[in-house]
Amino acid sequence: MTHPHIKAAAGLCILLASLLAVVAPARADRVGTGIALSCSVPPGCAVAGGRYLALAPSGWDGKVALPVLVFFHGWRESAEYVVQDAPLRALVEKRGALLIAPHGEGNTWSYPGAPGRHRDEFAFIAALVVDVKARFPVDARRFVAAGFSQGASMVWNSACRQPHLFTVHGALAGGFWEPSPDACPGGTVDLVHVHGTRDGTVPMGGRALRGGLFRQADIRRDWAVWLSGNACPALPSTTFAQAGRTCLLWSACARPGHLQFCTHDSGHEIHESDLEVLWAFVEQRALSR
Secondary structure, X not given: OOOOOOOOOOHHHHHHHHHHHHHOOXXXXXXXXXXXXXXXXXXXXXXXXXXXXXXOOOOOOOOOOEEEEEEEOOOOOOHHHHHHOHHHHHHHHHHOOEEEEEOOHHHOOOOXXXXXXXXXXXXXXXXXXXXXXXXXXXXXXXXEEEEEOHHXXXXXXXXHHOHHHOOEEEEEOOOOEOOOOOOOOOOOXXXXXXXXXXXXXXXXXXXXXXXXXXXXXXXXXXXXXXXHHOOOOOOOOEEEEEOOEEEEEEOOOOOOOOEEEEEEOOOOOOOHHHHHHHHHHHHHHHOOO
């Protein structure tokens, strides 16, 4: 997202603008008043190990706490791609949320089993969370990690290792890669997963890549890891239809987290309906906090 820059017509105007920048409060990074959100201009804001971009809803005053959607891009995509994505922009505008777009080194993510070996993603995500919470007023009940494809795989891995960083995790068309974990050390999670039954890029049954050197794991099989971690029964509490998706919900687990698995009959792509399913789950879980 780009923002217009007003050129000063005279040296006095330039001087006044400089003085205002010096005395402005730390959280004067806002969009609604016409002041550019500093993290929205590429390359964005730097944190240990990487960078991220941010997009705030129009009309935000820079003071009201916002829900936060940290969205991890897919393979060969970027933070810039995420903040320009029409469905994501529509979602955060409609929900009055702050969109945070982390950038993956090499335009990929280096989680366990993936080809990338660029950095410690878990340390990067932890640093990003600290920076976002220090820089912006956030709604702690709605601090969400979500992603698409490889970004969804990053979300599964982060939820497994460090679920406490986010209140809700949302995965669109991506999960563990082999060898997938038998159990997650991080503890209970609130997780919603959405996947297309015709997805040939990340099929739910998994597939081998690069001559078998790497393999996407079986999504349905690995769902048992989340059921075990939340101490959920094998069968869901309820099955329902939402936004053209068939969803299974586990809400009667011995531990407090809820799990939701939704499918649609499309391929490997993001739909606005997927994001609405995600946000409905976010709101439902926020009411319990």
